[in-house]
Amino acid sequence: MNSIKRVDNERQLYTRYRWVWDMISSPEEYESFSKYILLKIKEHETLKTSTLLHLGCGSGCIDYTLKNHYSITSVDLSEDMVKSAILKNPECEYLVGDMRTFNLNRKFDAIILPDSTAYLLTETEIYSIFKNAKNMLNKDGLLLVMVEYDPEYFPQNRTTVEKVRKDDIELTFIENNYAKDLKENSFEATFIFLIRKKGELDAVMDVHRAGLFKKEVWYNQMVKAGFKTELIEDEILGEIAQKGSFLLIGKI
Numbered sequence: 170m171n172s173i174k175r176v177d178n179e180r181q182l183y184t185r186y187r188w189v190w191d192m193i194s195s196p197e198e199y200e201s202f203s204k205y206i207l208l209k210i211k212e213h214e215t216l217k218t219s220t221l222l223h224l225g226c227g228s229g230c231i232d233y234t235l236k237n238h239y240s241i242t243s244v245d246l247s248e249d250m251v252k253s254a255i256l257k258n259p260e261c262e263y264l265v266g267d268m269r270t271f272n273l274n275r276k277f278d279a280i281i282l283p284d285s286t287a288y289l290l291t292e293t294e295i296y297s298i299f300k301n302a303k304n305m306l307n308k309d310g311l312l313l314v315m316v317e318y319d320p321e322y323f324p325q326n327r328t329t330v331e332k333v334r335k336d337d338i339e340l341t342f343i344e345n346n347y348a349k350d351l352k353e354n355s356f357e358a359t360f361i362f363l364i365r366k367k368g369e370l371d372a373v374m375d376v377h378r379a380g381l382f383k384k385e386v387w388y389n390q391m392v393k394a395g396f397k398t399e400l401i402e403d404e405i406l407g408e409i410a411q412k413g414s415f416l417l418i419g420k421i
Contacts, residue, residue, distance in 0.1 A: 225285025
């Protein structure tokens with residue numbers, strides 16, 4: 170048995186242990202959330218959306234639903250996650266890149282950031298991603314951003330456990346969210362994987378540093394980047410994601 174060693178900010182869940190992520194997540198689990206995003210795009214678009222850029226796309230679970238409605242280009246920092254996304258959605262265009270600085274020499278009808286905002290660690294990073302998005306939007310295009318964690322509703326020390334079995338692998342997946350000080354605008358998302366294969370245990374701890382900013386910070390940075398901004402607190406989103414989640418809709 171391997172002892173558990175703390176590894177900070179390597180995000181092994183998205184690299185060498187990507188297969189663990191694939192065991193606990195699927196397009197079916199993301200279907201309700203994906204349909205919610207689709208609904209909100211249709212509710213708020215001025216320009217009929219045909220082309221869509223997805224920043225921080227992960228393993229492509231959201232794209233699996235949205236690809237039936239849009240021509241999708243998606244970006245993620247992890248090459249391993251992009252490989253997983255390509256397997257799910259060969260119809261989509263996938264690129265490896267940092268969503269905080271990513272910029273293409275072409276424009277899109279809509280840009281979405283629905284599932285990776287926690288990895289923005291400073292107000293400067295938030296502003297930069299909004300500013301870059303503005304440069305890649307068509308006139309009358311739409312920016313949709315979902316923020317999952319709000320300091321007011323932060324689930325301090327919440328721990329969840331999920332158990333999955335596939336072939337000869339038994340996986341126990343543990344997640345804990347903890348903020349040392351809510352005023353520091355950050356928290357730790359700690360993931361522990363207990364992997365049993367033929368009775369042998371491999372234990373991995375993966376600690377991700379994440380951002381935690383108030384609503385007005387997100388709103389003000391989107392306005393500063395040049396968007397007409399609307400902040401939406403939706404009870405349905407709270408049920409699909411978690412309590413305190415909110416949407417930002419940006420239009421040029």
